[in-house]
Amino acid sequence: VSGRNFASDNWAPVHPRVMEALERANVSDAHAYGYDPYTERLRERVQDLFGGAAEPFPVFNGTGANVLCLDVLTRPYDGVICTDVAHIAVDECGAPEKIAGCKLFTIPNEEGKLRAARVRSEPRLLENVGNEHRAQPTVLSLTQATELGTVYTEQELAELRSLALEHGLAVHVDGARFANALAAHGMSPAASVEAAGARALSFGGTKNGLMFGELAIFFDEEGAARARYLRKQNLQLASKMRYISAQFLAVFEDDLWLEMAKHANDMAALLAARLSDQEPIYIPYPVETNAVFATMPHDVIADLRASWDFYVWDQASGTVRLMTSFATMPAQIDAFARDVARRVRQRRIT
């Protein structure tokens, strides 16, 4: 696998400074379940980054963070508006429906994004409000960066925020790759959350250099009060929580988290640049973070998969997804681009 992975940023190892932090945290007994000094410091650090109202709840994984956020924000008859490619809709095996107990209203994405205008024009959706026969639209869940690697602009977030205010929707941000989005558009964490008017954020760690651990962050007291119980009930309360908190503290030090994300983004940009002039390969979406989608002939895909790891996103069109991470090296990009070039060349000949 090593040096051949464009499959996912969660195939990457743990950043050395995170490993060091884990060792440093491993000196003696500590209170379990988050009543330890690491978790206390993490809370302060998150409030530095996101504002004093932010209450972080360390959890185990991204699905855990998403489901906790949605569970806090919904009652059983509530529904969550998201795109048709949202992780919560597609890749979580029905966990939001089962555990948060909410219905998902999926809207066709535009370059991975939920757009306010599409939500407004969706039949049988906002008109459901007050109709007891229908699940009540209550939450807007957007993914920043999106599943397609794009990043919502401040303007797009403002439009969604307005929509949410107008219809009494709570905003959830699935930020499994929030760091990559910040590294891309340069907003501060607090400003980014504010722009979306988010009440809850799934803040990713595992895909950005951690061994395990994400944060569900709530921006009001009511949410945080519910989250205490729901985190436990949803199987996300780590007993030795210091080992999650210490990892986040390590990446928050000297902005390592943003540096790692920027590196991953840069590698994706490099990869896109190296593929963009290789006809007939086509890059269907803007490359803004650490994902490059590329549409290729099926035989080229088949050839490449013999020696490289990546996902075929859409079999019909021949679109593959190539992810980079903090650990991706330029040499790997080079090798891959050369492989692609050779195959494209061979194709022209035959």
Next chain:
Amino acid sequence: VSGRNFASDNWAPVHPRVMEALERANVSDAHAYGYDPYTERLRERVQDLFGGAAEPFPVFNGTGANVLCLDVLTRPYDGVICTDVAHIAVDECGAPEKIAGCKLFTIPNEEGKLRAARVRSEPRLLENVGNEHRAQPTVLSLTQATELGTVYTEQELAELRSLALEHGLAVHVDGARFANALAAHGMSPAASVEAAGARALSFGGTKNGLMFGELAIFFDEEGAARARYLRKQNLQLASKMRYISAQFLAVFEDDLWLEMAKHANDMAALLAARLSDQEPIYIPYPVETNAVFATMPHDVIADLRASWDFYVWDQASGTVRLMTSFATMPAQIDAFARDVARRVRQRRIT
């Protein structure tokens, strides 16, 4: 906290050999979601220990393992028979009911144990079978070692196994401290599971030297087939799973897991010995693993809590729980016993 913790074995740090294994596993990219060589080796190792039918599913925590096991074994109208002190009944914030979707039938424990005769004589329980107005008793869940630190004997397990066979119940073993039980009674892992006729085992790691990670082990194909999906849906599928698997491989090496458990058990035995002759302190349950329960005057408890960490198990009777771990040192036992002795002495004088 350090050197003053009898609160729980999950306050302990990570065993150094586990930390080393995590570092060794941190060399390069690896397939996510368990398709890595560590997890493959772990599967082989578990089959060595538990027999070839055993299918281990690494998960994040003990509640996750328990709920996954119960979810696999039940349909919505099924009920789980367990004691009134079972972790699933008392300490999981209703997660089994919410996520596995099963009803719990709690039976008064006998020294922490579920006894077959009590189950048989419980009104409105086994007679429920076939009565559509009542949840159907389908699973027997026993905890080995128990919440009170006791260990089921082979005979007691055989009685429960017979009961289960007779009434078509599947047996689940909550083995958050399975290692401590094995270290206590000397049975092999496979023999212990066989004695109970278990179809699913929650096999603990975090309380025995790991940073995080437990195994839900299934002993038939049908269970394993369902567990694949339910693990993901129940928020327990680690993306960087190698870091769970590598920890288990480390503790299975040279029987470190049993050695750690034996040490914890020995420390509890030492503690019990040091307390047992200190009138009016009373040890209400047999000390068989790494928990010592001690009934003390309320003022002694209050005094001790000023400088030691432990849980008051039962306020009314003045019973406290003192847990030891792989990291508990004899000097800590000494210091505690001396503190207790001083207080008991002072009490006699005043």
Next chain:
Amino acid sequence: VSGRNFASDNWAPVHPRVMEALERANVSDAHAYGYDPYTERLRERVQDLFGGAAEPFPVFNGTGANVLCLDVLTRPYDGVICTDVAHIAVDECGAPEKIAGCKLFTIPNEEGKLRAARVRSEPRLLENVGNEHRAQPTVLSLTQATELGTVYTEQELAELRSLALEHGLAVHVDGARFANALAAHGMSPAASVEAAGARALSFGGTKNGLMFGELAIFFDEEGAARARYLRKQNLQLASKMRYISAQFLAVFEDDLWLEMAKHANDMAALLAARLSDQEPIYIPYPVETNAVFATMPHDVIADLRASWDFYVWDQASGTVRLMTSFATMPAQIDAFARDVARRVRQRRIT
């Protein structure tokens, strides 16, 4: 069956005045889902009986009413305190856990009742408040009249109300046989609800002369607002609702509902009187409503069951439950008492 039924008051037919009301309601089209004039009148009538804050939601059956009430009052991590013989705990196939998503804390009953002192002294219950590892006690559910046919006194209700206030518990009354309780102790509906401080009441109809239909009544706006959606989601929204509402209007006319309940209670009193002097038959609980429990020799039970329908409540002690209804005739009591007397006599001889 006819004339031989002491099995249940839900074996009875529909009261003739209810049938007439159904026919009268069957004249033309009417708005569905409760937007019909019958349901509007029912709302007014319920507010006459229970006070202006009462909002009735017609539902299909008793389990539906109970689960709706609990669903409205709880979040997923909340628990409901009730007795070990409560219908919600024993006879609803786990529906409260599955659908309302709450944990049940069962307390040993005293003559069918939940007693405040028992709740206070229950280990691991009220102390759970604020402990994220444990489901949070949030609702007190009492059954009036109880499953054993007894009726809470005003004093007992006041004690439970105080307990609830003190610990922030919402009170739910399962009133499947609320009419029988009122007929027994003479309190008004409003006074009875007030005495318990109830926020939600399951008000029975089917067991008191209706064909089908119960009311879930909420006494605050917040509860009613949630109930609108949860009734639909919980499969309890009748499209042709007028046919439930018309039945309730019929029985509220001239206090027919109380008259029917009083008749059933009187029949039970008569039955108890006829059995009470037949040694060795023993009446273990006070006969206050329409249930008579009687402890009998097993051979007498077996003989009687050949020609009479009733439930064996407790096989071990030989206790049977004999229910009367609005339709039970004194002649049936006579016949049964004579049968019992003959068997008891034969027994003495042999």
Next chain:
Amino acid sequence: VSGRNFASDNWAPVHPRVMEALERANVSDAHAYGYDPYTERLRERVQDLFGGAAEPFPVFNGTGANVLCLDVLTRPYDGVICTDVAHIAVDECGAPEKIAGCKLFTIPNEEGKLRAARVRSEPRLLENVGNEHRAQPTVLSLTQATELGTVYTEQELAELRSLALEHGLAVHVDGARFANALAAHGMSPAASVEAAGARALSFGGTKNGLMFGELAIFFDEEGAARARYLRKQNLQLASKMRYISAQFLAVFEDDLWLEMAKHANDMAALLAARLSDQEPIYIPYPVETNAVFATMPHDVIADLRASWDFYVWDQASGTVRLMTSFATMPAQIDAFARDVARRVRQRRIT
């Protein structure tokens, strides 16, 4: 309302012969919960109509029948494929997700129908099989007659049946208006179920002349075995079940159910005929059962709603839904058509 209702067939009253049957059933006590002679006869009658494997479970309403069917057919990680206008997806307030615990995969409808080719070409659907990150497509749910009043042809059912067989999907038929479909295409009940390869059928009663009551019918023993418990747990077990069964027996007598459905269909055909030549009114879907959809200018809709009851199906296009029932009289069609004609005429003038 009377004589002005095109809102729904569930605004209609109860057919007189059903009322008579209810009265006849109201003679004496009867076993509760379906152990009565009416329910026994109903079972035989259903087996006459649907074949000997058919096991009917009387339930209260259509959502109850649908959710019971889906609950029987699914595990928590299973998903149900249906159209984007399916009642289970749109009009049941999230009940299938909450109570059956399944995810819904909605597919764009073609004239109300789920078409096999669309299912096959849907991205991220059938390819999900075996992918633990995704809910598993397990059930095909089709509505016969559809929400748009159309009827699947034998050929269309055969295509869906093939698709289901190929991918191991169980077929569920939502037959809230099954009678209308049969009356339209003339197939026998058994043949219609066979054509679709259905394992479960929600068989409607309330919309076709009953007061309340539907049947969930299962066509294999495994389904029926689970349904016993799930019906109770899902709040659908009527205690006085004879009053549901007696209604179905009444409509099965002399094919009254098909006669009523045919009448409703005929009235819809008449209505469509009367509207079809009134420019610019447009009938967008084939009128095959008892629903007429009509696209009209918004001002005409507004005018008509002042004196007629009907639903606006799609505000944007100005499409209204006009339902007929067994009780709709030709005079009502005439009056409505005249009203429409007058408004259309006025419009041309102004």
